[in-house]
Amino acid sequence: MSEQLKFIVEQLNLEPFKKNYNLITFDSLEPMQLLQTLNDVLAEIDSKQAIDIREEMPEQTAKRMFTLLGMLKYRPPGGLSDASSFRQGLVMGSKPVIHPILHWLLQRAPELKKRAYLARFLVKLDVPGEFLADDVIADTNHQYEELVEGFKNYHKECEQLRNSGFSTAEIRRDIAAMEEEKDQLMKRVERLRKRVESVSSHQRMLELVRLLRVEKEREEALAHQKQEQKNQLFQAEQKLQRCQLQLKDLRQAAADAKPESLVKRLKEEIKFNSYMVSDKLPKELARLRRRVHHLQKVASEPAMGHAELAELEEKINELSQANQGLEKKLPRSEPVVDNLTLYRQQAAVIARKKEAKAEALQEAREELAAVTKEVSAKSSQARSHGxxxxxxxxxxxxxxxxxxxxxxxxxxxxxxxxxxxxxxxxxxxxxxxxxxxxxxxxxxxxxxxxxxxxxGFSETQEELERVSAIKSELDELKGQTLDDMSVMVKKLNVAVEEKKAALSPLIKELRPLRQQCQELSQEYEVKKALYDTCAAGLESNRSKLEQEVRVLREETVQEESRYHYVSCMRAIVEIQMQRVADEMKVYVSPDPQARKKSIREQYLKNIAEQESLGKKLREQQKQVRESHAPNMKQVRMWKDLEQLLQCKKQCYLRAQSQASVGQVIQDSGEDRLVL
CATH class of the missing domain: 1.20.5 (Single alpha-helices involved in coiled-coils or other helix-helix interfaces)
Known part of the structure; x- marks a missing residue:
């Protein structure tokens, strides 16, 4: 506790608080003074909290501080986990309540400033679903969410630019260095130009050098292009080899395939995919959305204490007792016989089996894809090695x-x-x-x-000869048949021996492969079980970590926004305070010349000038009003004079035109008399 008090006192004695406390004075503060100190620290984090707590009610103060601490994600210590006791201690200015809050706030002041700044722009409004039916409200809510996301992106970009390592001083140094290098290069070029001008036909040489440089650049470009084309050719050859291997595999796979089996398999796949798209995946997506909505709703609600939980449990018990009483009061009737219950149960069982089979099929397909990929990798590895x-x-x-x-x-x-x-x-x-x-x-x-x-000896002799002839023919046929049979047996023996010789190395190679396949299958089953358990654990951990990271990022964005806002407001207030201090210095200065430079003197001077100018304008207005009637009379007289002169001018022009016409007529009459 002493270390905590030391840290609080040290931080309060620094900028911008400057309280000049020590351990004794800080420990002897009254509850109202301690609350005011806490309010000052909160005002440093959020400028809206900069008020005097004596001017508001204790309930309002507690509510305001509770709201800000909840936004800053403050959690009371274990001994003050009860919300009611914590609220009471905060209202009463209890030291065991306020000291931990001060220690927590002063430890994380920059982080909390940023969080408070961002919280003002990243607050998500929980609009009820019945109000979102209105198009205007839905569009406004959607626009608000888009603006929040845009603010997040802009803030992230701003932070990235700030943390990128570039500063104006470094850029200016780089610009100065580049300008210095430019000046040095210009000087070197000027020296070389002067040296070259003394050589005869230097223009021709410069032209040749320029052409040489152009050709070298072209050569480098061609070499680079050639290298790129070689790389593209190598990539194309590799792609061709892969395509040939894939084509060979596809041909081998389609060697025994029939159109009927392919169509049947495609129909099964289409049926399975349509079931996944139209039935299974929408249900899972709706379930996940409902879960996310509930989680967001739970996360947006403030933390509940033991008292609130006990109150909710009491309400639940009361409602359950009331429900039981209503059930007892209801008249008991015979149960309604539902003929569709059996069919519903069967449909539910079939749907569960269908979902289980779909999941099993999906897992089998994923396993088949993984095994196929592994087999292709092993085959490519074996081809590359041997x-x-x-x-x-x-x-x-x-x-x-x-x-x-x-x-x-x-x-x-x-x-x-x-x-x-x-x-x-x-x-x-x-x-x-x-x-x-x-x-x-x-x-x-x-x-x-x-x-x-x-x-009868001759007949017997002929008969014997005929029998002997027949017997000889039969013997010959038998001998030929036996020869054919022996040849066939020899051929069969030779074929069998050849097949045995051809199959013996394959059988020898197949025996260890079978044993290896059995061992690998057993090892695969063990590894697969371990992988499934590990993947499930990692997936659950990943989801938890993602949720924590999301919450922390939102808090970071809120705090950054709040910090920047407070920093800007602080800079503005400091500038205003500096101007006020300068004005006070000039105002209390004994030097009259310095006083004349003060804003007050300048404003007084401007006011005097404007008053003198107004006085002059009022005098001019008075003169104008007095001379208005004679001036208007004189204007009318001038207009009458102008009209009279205009009339005289027209009469003179008319008389002159008549005189010229008469002269013409007279001249024409004289001409006629002469004729």
Whole structure:
């Protein structure tokens, strides 16, 4: 507390207060004197507070100080958090209340001046919504808000210019230095000119030098243009490579695409986007606007104390009790059966599911875009490092499908070969059985021939030859079939071996890649969960910080405006005070010549001169009034004389014209007589 009092006394003894206090005198101040001191400090921050508190009621003083302290964002200490006790202590001039206020004000005097200056121009009027229905009021309110925003921008620009580091003294020094350099250059040019004039044909040389300088400048410009064109060419080549890669990716992506699938996907995207634009996003925007409106309304209201909160809670309890009493008094009737309740519930459930699915789809799309971007970055990085083309997922799928088809064909061929082998075994067995039967038949035939003689030997021989011929043909066909089958088996074995040899390195490369893909997928899931939690926390912190920064910026702008206004008013008052002091010095000076220079003497002199001039004018007016009638009579006489002379002139001219006409007639008569 002693340090606080020391700081207050030191600041009050400095400019512009000059109270000449010490710790004892300041601590022994009466409540009214302490309130007046507080009012003086507030008047230094806001010139409107410069009044004598003895001339107003204590309630008005407390209200005025409360308003200014609320505008300056003053918060009472923890022991005085109750608004009623704080107000009572401020009205009574209590030291525990006023000392912290003085300490807080004197610590932040420049900042508070600026805030008070800006608060006058940045006050936002809370116009009720029913009044904004009027076009004139709405336009006026909109114009007011635009002026407030314009004032903010102008004030920011002014502060930026002030803080830019440029000052008039530095600019003047720079101008003086440049003028000095200009004079030196002019002197050097003059010396060189004198030196060159002594050389013969110096004009020709100067012309050649000028042309050389022009050509050098042109050469530099061409070199610069050439470099720019090279840069543009390099950028165009890079852009072409990127476009070619994008075209290749698009072609690969559209290789298996069909018009029906594309149209279906586009319809789904259009449906989803229309739902987001017409239903989901407007609802979220309206909800956020309502929340911002409520927050602005809460922020614009002054801080509430415990007493006010207790009063509001009492009102809420009274209203809830009254509501319960009304509900008890109302007659109980049978509940109305609403047939649409089930459908409303189902519609609400479907709408919630639809919103959830839309959010999930939006998150999936964002995740897909992020993964696609990461894959493109990895592929470009791999191409830049090793120059190898990375197999895309769709290409690998097509390759796997192709190999799967070949595997199926191989299995079919192998099955056919097994069937042929089985048939070959059956044919061999048939051949053995036929040979056994032939041997038995021959034995029986020999037995019969031995019993019956050699009758039928030739027919039997022909039959045997025909059978042998048929058998030879069959053997030949069988041999040819077996050769074809062996050739086919060899070809199939060779193809299988080739495919195995071709697939073995790919399979070897694919195994670690599969394992790496599984590891990366697990790591990706973990990182994604961490990222989501971190992003949510950062987003909440960012919104809080943005709100705090917005409030602080508004306070800064208000304080800056108030500070500049007070500074200007202070400068004007100082100039007026200086003029008054100079006038007092001149007025009390014993030197009569100095007194004559005072403003009072000058005004008295001007008044005397004007009075003498008025006196002269009044005398002239009197003379004019006295001589008005004779002068008017003389004017009329002069007008009559002028009219008479004009008449005589006309008569003379008429007589002269008649005389000239008569002379002409007489001359013409004489001419006729002569003839």
């Amino acid at each position: 120059g190898l083309e990375i197999v895309r997922a769709d290409e690998f799928k097509r390759y796997v499908a192709k190999m799967r088809g070949k595997n199926i064909a191989f299995k079919k061929k192998r099955q056919e070969m097994a069937e042929l082998k089985a048939e070959f075994g059956v044919l061999q067995r048939t051949e053995e059985l036929l040979r056994q039967r032939l041997a038995k038949g021959q034995l029986q035939l020999q037995t019969l021939e031995a019993q019956r003689g050699i009758s």
